[in-house]
Structures are given as C-alpha cells and as structure tokens.
Amino acid sequence: MENAVDTRTDGPENRQYLGLRDGISARISAGDLKPGDKLPSERQLQSEFGLARGTIREALFLLEAEGAIFRRDRSGWYVSPPPVVYDPTRWEGFMSYVEAQGRVPATHTIRTETLPADPLLSEVFSRPLGAPLHHIRRLRSVDGRAVLVEKLIVDAAITPDLLDFDLNTSLTAILKRKFGITVARNQISMQPCALTGNEAVDLKQKSGLPGLALQRVSYDGHGRVVEYDHEYWRHDAVQINVDLRVR
Amino acid sequence: MENAVDTRTDGPENRQYLGLRDGISARISAGDLKPGDKLPSERQLQSEFGLARGTIREALFLLEAEGAIFRRDRSGWYVSPPPVVYDPTRWEGFMSYVEAQGRVPATHTIRTETLPADPLLSEVFSRPLGAPLHHIRRLRSVDGRAVLVEKLIVDAAITPDLLDFDLNTSLTAILKRKFGITVARNQISMQPCALTGNEAVDLKQKSGLPGLALQRVSYDGHGRVVEYDHEYWRHDAVQINVDLRVR
DNA sequence: TAGTCATCATGGTCTAGACCAATTGCAGAT
DNA sequence: ATCTGCAATTGGTCTAGACCATGATGACTA
Numbered sequence: 364m365e366n367a368v369d370t371r372t373d374g375p376e377n378r379q380y381l382g383l384r385d386g387i388s389a390r391i392s393a394g395d396l397k398p399g400d401k402l403p404s405e406r407q408l409q410s411e412f413g414l415a416r417g418t419i420r421e422a423l424f425l426l427e428a429e430g431a432i433f434r435r436d437r438s439g440w441y442v443s444p445p446p447v448v449y450d451p452t453r454w455e456g457f458m459s460y461v462e463a464q465g466r467v468p469a470t471h472t473i474r475t476e477t478l479p480a481d482p483l484l485s486e487v488f489s490r491p492l493g494a495p496l497h498h499i500r501r502l503r504s505v506d507g508r509a510v511l512v513e514k515l516i517v518d519a520a521i522t523p524d525l526l527d528f529d530l531n532t533s534l535t536a537i538l539k540r541k542f543g544i545t546v547a548r549n550q551i552s553m554q555p556c557a558l559t560g561n562e563a564v565d566l567k568q569k570s571g572l573p574g575l576a577l578q579r580v581s582y583d584g585h586g587r588v589v590e591y592d593h594e595y596w597r598h599d600a601v602q603i604n605v606d607l608r609v610r
Numbered sequence: 611m612e613n614a615v616d617t618r619t620d621g622p623e624n625r626q627y628l629g630l631r632d633g634i635s636a637r638i639s640a641g642d643l644k645p646g647d648k649l650p651s652e653r654q655l656q657s658e659f660g661l662a663r664g665t666i667r668e669a670l671f672l673l674e675a676e677g678a679i680f681r682r683d684r685s686g687w688y689v690s691p692p693p694v695v696y697d698p699t700r701w702e703g704f705m706s707y708v709e710a711q712g713r714v715p716a717t718h719t720i721r722t723e724t725l726p727a728d729p730l731l732s733e734v735f736s737r738p739l740g741a742p743l744h745h746i747r748r749l750r751s752v753d754g755r756a757v758l759v760e761k762l763i764v765d766a767a768i769t770p771d772l773l774d775f776d777l778n779t780s781l782t783a784i785l786k787r788k789f790g791i792t793v794a795r796n797q798i799s800m801q802p803c804a805l806t807g808n809e810a811v812d813l814k815q816k817s818g819l820p821g822l823a824l825q826r827v828s829y830d831g832h833g834r835v836v837e838y839d840h841e842y843w844r845h846d847a848v849q850i851n852v853d854l855r856v857r
Numbered sequence: 858t859a860g861t862c863a864t865c866a867t868g869g870t871c872t873a874g875a876c877c878a879a880t881t882g883c884a885g886a887t
Numbered sequence: 888a889t890c891t892g893c894a895a896t897t898g899g900t901c902t903a904g905a906c907c908a909t910g911a912t913g914a915c916t917a
Contacts, residue, residue, distance in 0.1 A: 378899085378900070379900080379901080380900080380901090381817070404866075404867060404868080405867075405868070406866090406867080406868095414901080414902090415901060415902045415903065415904090416902095416903085416904095417664075417900090417901065417902075417903090418900075418901060418902080420868090420869095421900080421901090424818070425804070425806075425817065425818045428804035428818045428820060429803070429804040429806065429818075430801075430802075430803065430804070434868075435868095435910085436867090436868070436869085436908095436909070436910075437866085437867050437868045437869075437908070437909045437910050437911090438866095438867070438868080438909090438910055438911075439866095439867065439868075440868090446801065451852070451854055452854050452855070452856060452857050453856075453857055454856055546856050547855065547856055548853070548854065548855055548856060549853075549854045549856060550851075550852075550853050550854075551850075551851070551852045551853075551854065552849060552850065552851045552852075553849070553850045554677075554693065554845075554848070554849045554850070555677075555802050555820055555821070555822050555843075555845035555846075555848075556676070556677065556845075557672070557675035557676040557677070557820075559672075559676065569868095569869075570628070570672065571671070571672045571675045571676075572675075573675060573802055573804075573820040573845070574802070575802050596802075598801075598802035598803075598820070599802075601801070601802075602799060602800070602801045603798075603799065603800045603801070604797075604798070604799045605698070605797075605798045605799075605852065605854070606795070606796075606797050606798075607698055607699050607795065607796045607797075607798065607852070607854075608699070608794065608795055609699060609700075609793050609794055609795060609796060610699055610700055625869085625870070626870080626871080627870080627871090651896075651897060651898080652897075652898065653896090653897080653898095661871080661872090662871060662872045662873065662874090663872095663873085663874095664870090664871065664872075664873090665870075665871060665872080667898090667899095668870080668871090681898075682880090682898095683878095683879070683880080683897090683898070683899085684878070684879045684880050684881090684896085684897050684898045684899075685879085685880060685881075685896095685897070685898080686880095686896095686897065686898075687898090816898095816899075
C-alpha cells in the first residue's frame with residue numbers, strides 16, 4: 364500500500380468515501396490485491412488517507428455491498444473470491460458443481476433431528492399432522508469460506524434411516540443410491556434478503572449482511588414431495604443461471 | 611409513537627441498535643406502522659430513545675437491509691410495501707403481472723437510441739459487427755415507487771421501427787402484435803448486487819443499496835435472439851418464483 | 858510436542874457534535 | 888388559483904474521540 368491513492372475528487376461531488384472505494388477497487392482490478400488478500404486495517408487506512416474511521420468504514424461497507432471485499436469478524440477485511448455459478452435445473456448437488464468449477468467445497472452438519480410435522484409442513488408434504496420428518500441443518504463452504512446455511516426437511520417415511528448416513532456428503536447422492544429417489548421437478552422461490560439471527564451466527568457474520576434466501580420444494584417422478592429446502596447464501600458467493608422454456 | 615419501546619436488553623447482548631430495530635419492527639408487525647407510512651425523523655427517534663444519531667441510523671440501515679423500510683432521499687424513512695412476485699417462466703410482461711397482483715405498474719422510458727453492434731453484442735445476437743441494435747433504457751415503478759431499471763437491446767433488423775412505438779407500454783405486446791415475435795426460451799442469469807452509478811441515480815437511491823441484477827437472453831421459436839435485457843431491481847421489491855423440470 | 862494463557866491488534870459499538878444538500882412546506886407575490 | 892422564493896426540516900457526510908469483544912499471536916508451561 365505504498366502508493367497512496369488521491370481520493371480528492373475536489374468538485375461538487377466530494378464524497379470522500381466514494382474516492383476511497385474507487386482507490387481500493389482499482390487496486391483490486393489491477394491485481395495489486397488478489398482474492399483472499401487482507402486489506403490494511405481500518406486504522407492503517409485512516410492514517411494513510413487522513414480520514415476519520417467512520418468514513419473509512421463507509422467505503423469498506425460499500426465495497427462489501429458490491430461483493431468486492433468481505434470481513435472476518437475482528438480479523439480484518441479481505442478481497443472476495445469470484446462467486447460460484449448455480450444452475451437449479453442441473454442439480455447434481457453442491458459438492459459436484461462446486462468442484463466442477465475448480466473450487467473446494469465442504470459441508471458441515473450443524474444439527475439433525477426428527478420432528479413431527481406441523482400444519483405447514485403437513486401441507487407441504489401431503490402427510491398427516493405429526494408425521495415424522497427429518498430436519499437437517501448444514502453449513503457449506505467454498506475454499507474454506509462459509510457461503511450458505513441450509514435447512515433441509517425430508518419425509519422420514521420414505522427415508523427412515525437417513526440420519527444414520529454421513530450427511531457431510533452429497534444428500535442427492537444418498538437419496539439416489541440408498542433410497543432410489545431422484546428429483547424430477549423443483550419449485551423454487553428466492554428473494555434478496557439480509558442475513559440475521561441464526562443464519563448470520565452460523566456464517567460468522569454481523570447481522571445485516573446482504574444475502575439470497577432460496578426455498579425449494581423437490582418432487583420425484585410421481586409428483587411426491589421429496590425435500591423441502593431453505594438456503595441462505597452470502598450475497599457475494601453465488602450467481603444463479605437458468606435456462607427456461609417459456610410457457 | 612407515544613409508547614416508547616424499551617431498547618435496553620441489558621445483558622451481554624447489549625447492542626442498542628438491535629433493540630431499536632426490534633422495537634420498530636414490532637410496530638410494523640403490529641400494524642401501528644403500515645406500508646407507505648413515514649417513520650419519525652432520525653432526530654426525533656434520537657430524542658425519543660436517547661441514543662446518538664449514528665446508532666439510530668445503524669438500526670434503520672438494518673431494517674432497510676431486511677426490506678422492512680426504505681428511504682426517500684432527504685425526505686424520510688417509510689415502511690416498505692410487500693414485494694412483487696416474478697415468474698420468469700410465465701413472462702407476460704411487467705405491466706400485466708404487476709396488475710395481476712393488484713398493484714399499479716408504471717413505465718418511464720429514459721432513453722432510446724440505435725447503435726452499431728460492438729463485439730459482445732455482435733456475438734450475442736449472431737449478427738455482424740456494426741449491425742444496428744435498438745437500445746432502450748426504462749424505469750419501472752409499482753404503486754408510484756421506482757423498483758427497477760432496465761436496459762433492453764433488440765435487433766433492429768427484425769424490428770426496424772420499434773422506437774416509433776410507445777415504449778411506456780408492454781414491449782412484449784409490441785413485439786407480438788407489430789412484429790409477430792414471441793419468446794420461446796429465456797436464458798437467465800442473476801446475482802445479488804449493490805445498486806451504484808446510473809442505476810442508483812435513476813432509482814433515486816444512495817449508492818450501495820442492495821439489489822438484484824438479472825440478465826436475460828430471449829429466443830424465439832427458431833432459436834433466434836430476440837432481446838438482450840439487463841434488469842436492476844431494488845432488493846426489497848421482488849421475489850422470484852420458478853417451476854423447473856430437472857434435466 | 859502440545860496445550861495454556863496473557864497480550865495485542867482488529868473490527869464492533871457508541872457518543873456528541875458539525876456542516877452540507879435536497880426536499881418540503883409555507884408565506885407572500887402575481 | 889398559481890407561482891416564487893425563502894426558511895425549516897430531513898437525511899447525507901464527516902470528525903474525533905471512547906470503550907468493548909473477539910480473534911490472532913507469541914511466550915510460557917506441562
């Protein structure tokens with residue numbers, strides 16, 4: 364960081380945090396800072412640019428919102444790696460499609476339990492109230508960075524001993540090999556959101572990080588609901604690609 | 611705002627902006643504040659809760675990220691309306707699907723021009739370099755609030771006098787009725803993003819507002835590229851629903 | 858060698874101001 | 888009634904501190 368960037372735009376447009384953003388942004392584009400690199404600390408930037416810490420942070424927040432950098436709590440700011448591409452129509456599981464993009468996927472199972480169906484889930488699965496359902500909460504990472512939290516619900520009636528298998532591998536593969544279940548149709552809903560509460564905690568992020576919430580209902584060839592899934596992605600970790608015939 | 615909320619959680623978890631967020635959030639859930647209502651000014655909240663303005667703003671930013679409130683520059687903070695649902699597989703145009711949800715859509719054409727194809731666009735449209743393409747930039751609103759900026763590109767060879775029509779109506783309808791063109795397939799890519807630069811300006815938002823960027827390539831029945839579209843949505847204005855057969 | 862613990866650096870939270878720029882609302886003029 | 892322009896209000900930007908909570912580090916211990 365020896366070459367200080369001139370952040371003075373010196374016009375009616377004198378928003379200093381924009382200048383600082385452009386400066387850091389330029390260093391990233393130029394390759395001075397590469398994905399995974401640590402930025403100077405806020406206090407270093409402060410003395411380097413002669414700005415108050417609040418202004419420095421404003422610029423960092425903006426870069427974070429743009430997906431250019433991310434933070435590790437009380438460790439520092441880092442340059443973001445590129446996002447992974449996710450095509451819901453070619454669903455072969457997280458592990459395989461992340462690997463196919465030359466990245467290293469990992470899955471950590473946070474909790475599993477079998478619970479009786481509440482009214483909503485009873486409706487979704489077309490099963491009686493109280494029917495047993497497997498709940499699985501997993502954290503998934505790319506290249507060592509946690510990128511999404513997943514809450515999976517599967518009908519225990521058709522996958523009785525599912526929780527006995529190693530859930531840190533591909534669930535798709537388990538369903539196919541152990542239970543002969545394949546997915547034929549997905550109904551997907553997604554919204555940009557803020558990651559808060561448990562999701563923020565599991566991703567080790569401050570509450571409020573932008574994210575993408577995705578809900579999926581998966582059906583097998585007979586129209587039976589196989590899986591009900593809630594995913595919470597970091598906003599900077601994913602790009603969705605789909606190819607659709609219009610109805 | 612007569613019943614002041616007690617924001618003191620008074621524990622190890624004493625992050626006052628979280629308490630304030632919960633307080634405002636509760637008022638919205640309870641119906642004390644309805645969509646479109648204006649919140650008290652930051653300085654009023656300041657004296658009401660006895661917090662520094664920075665802390666008040668922290669809470670407001672969080673609520674904004676959650677999609678609960680939005681701001682109008684130097685006017686105030688307002689409670690967000692519910693998002694519109696958008697199904698890319700049932701594309702009948704913005705106007706009709708927003709209306710179908712009981713909302714009032716509007717379109718404002720910002721600029722139109724016909725430009726020669728650059729290398730990228732030449733590739734996308736499978737047309738020679740320099741072939742004429744219509745560029746259309748539009749701003750679309752729901753219930754009077756600008757929710758998305760759209761940059762459309764259409765092959766001028768198959769829609770010669772397109773720009774002479776009223777582009778504040780449905781483009782889908784114009785393509786169908788005037789040129790006999792219908793869309794059979796869409797290739798869609800989307801990422802959560804930050805709205806900056808021109809997009810932020812057109813939406814009258816401060817740079818950095820979370821958004822959803824969506825690119826679409828539309829093909830007709832012969833596999834010909836009909837339309838190349840870039841959309842930038844406010845994050846709190848849209849929910850995507852798709853129903854997919856898995857390949 | 859492996860584990861423990863104190864220390865330090867870092868981001869997270871908060872205060873208490875200041876001034877600026879755009880919007881809004883009102884008073885007055887036409 | 889409509890327009891104009893001023894003044895107040897509001898959010899936007901910025902400063903200069905303070906203290907806290909957690910992660911990282913390195914020295915020390917078992």
